Structures are given as structure tokens and as C-alpha cells.
Amino acid sequence: MVGVEFEGKNTRLGDGRGGFEDNGKYGNEGKNRSLGGFGAFACFGIDLRGFGGVLDGMPRNVILYTAPMCSDCDKLKHFMDANGIAYELRDIKKDPAHAQELAEQTGKQGVPYLVVDGKWVRGYEPRVPFSEDFARQILGL
Numbered sequence: 001m002v003g004v005e006f007e008g009k010n011t012r013l014g015d016g017r018g019g020f021e022d023n024g025k026y027g028n029e030g031k032n033r034s035l036g037g038f039g040a041f042a043c044f045g046i047d048l049r050g051f052g053g054v055l056d057g058m059p060r061n062v063i064l065y066t067a068p069m070c071s072d073c074d075k076l077k078h079f080m081d082a083n084g085i086a087y088e089l090r091d092i093k094k095d096p097a098h099a100q101e102l103a104e105q106t107g108k109q110g111v112p113y114l115v116v117d118g119k120w121v122r123g124y125e126p127r128v129p130f131s132e133d134f135a136r137q138i139l140g141l
Contacts, residue, residue, distance in 0.1 A: 059139055062087035063115040064123070065102050073112040075130040076123050085139065087114075114138065 062080070064087045066073035080087055092099035092109055103109050105120050112123030121138045124130070135141075 058141070059085065059116045061115075061117050062139070063090060064088070065090050065092055065098060065111050065113040065115075067091060067093045067111045070111050072124045072130045076112045076114075076135060079132060079135045080139070083141070116140065 062085060064073070064077065064080070066077070066089060068091070077087075077089070090098040090102075092102055092111060099109050102111075102113055106113060106122075110122070110124070114121045114123045116139060123138060125134055128134075
């Protein structure tokens with residue numbers, strides 16, 4: 001959620017799920033008020049989806065280590081594209097330096113692997129199919 005000050009009160013505005021929360025100034029504490037899309041910013045014609053990291057909860061810097069024929073890599077890329085998350089793609093088969101860096105940092109060349117705001121994060125769950133819930137968790141959404 002995007003936090004803003006409104007007459008001395010914190011108000012959380014739209015985060016792409018279409019609502020905001022009033023913290024009680026007008027007796028609506030905790031009640032969701034739908035604004036659609038990216039909340040109040042939509043009424044100004046401002047689309048914040050392309051500004052990864054501007055919205056609270058959105059990662060600011062994402063690097064995705066990937067390889068051809070990796071279905072979880074493809075699903076994770078699609079998820080990030082669909083959610084407006086900008087990322088740098090590093091193919092470990094096309095660039096041996098990326099493969100070496102991945103192995104040095106993680107101990108292997110398993111993909112997908114991410115660096116999210118400087119933190120190395122495994123982009124898959126062993127023996128578990130890709131899920132959007134897991135993707136949200138590893139990306140801090």
C-alpha cells in the first residue's frame with residue numbers, strides 16, 4: 001500500500017487491488033474503500049505500475065537468473081511482467097559469468113534464482129509446482 005499523510009492522519013491508498021483504508025478520522029477505521037486500479041493516483045491519470053519500488057511492498061531492484069527450458073523461470077517472468085515488476089534477466093547458459101556468479105553466491109546453478117533488493121532468494125520450491133502465492137512471498141508483495 002502507498003502511505004500518504006492526509007490532514008495529519010495516515011491513509012493507505014490503492015495498491016493495484018483497488019482500495020484504501022481509512023484509519024478512523026471519519027469513523028471508517030479499517031473499512032476498505034474501493035478506488036479501483038491504483039487508487040487515488042488513477043484519478044490524476046498517473047499509472048505507478050511501471051515504477052518498481054515506488055509503491056511500498058514493491059521490490060526496487062530485481063535480478064532474475066534463468067536458463068532456457070526452465071518452466072519455473074518462464075512462469076516467474078510472466079508473473080513479474082503481469083504485475084509490473086521490472087527486472088534484469090541473466091541467462092546462465094548464454095553468459096558463463098552469470099553462471100559462475102550464481103554458483104559462487106548459492107553453491108549451485110539452480111534456476112530460477114533472484115536477487116531482490118540485494119538479497120539472494122531461491123525462486124522455486126523443490127518438488128513443488130510454481131505458485132503465484134510463492135512468487136508474491138519471495139518478492140515481498
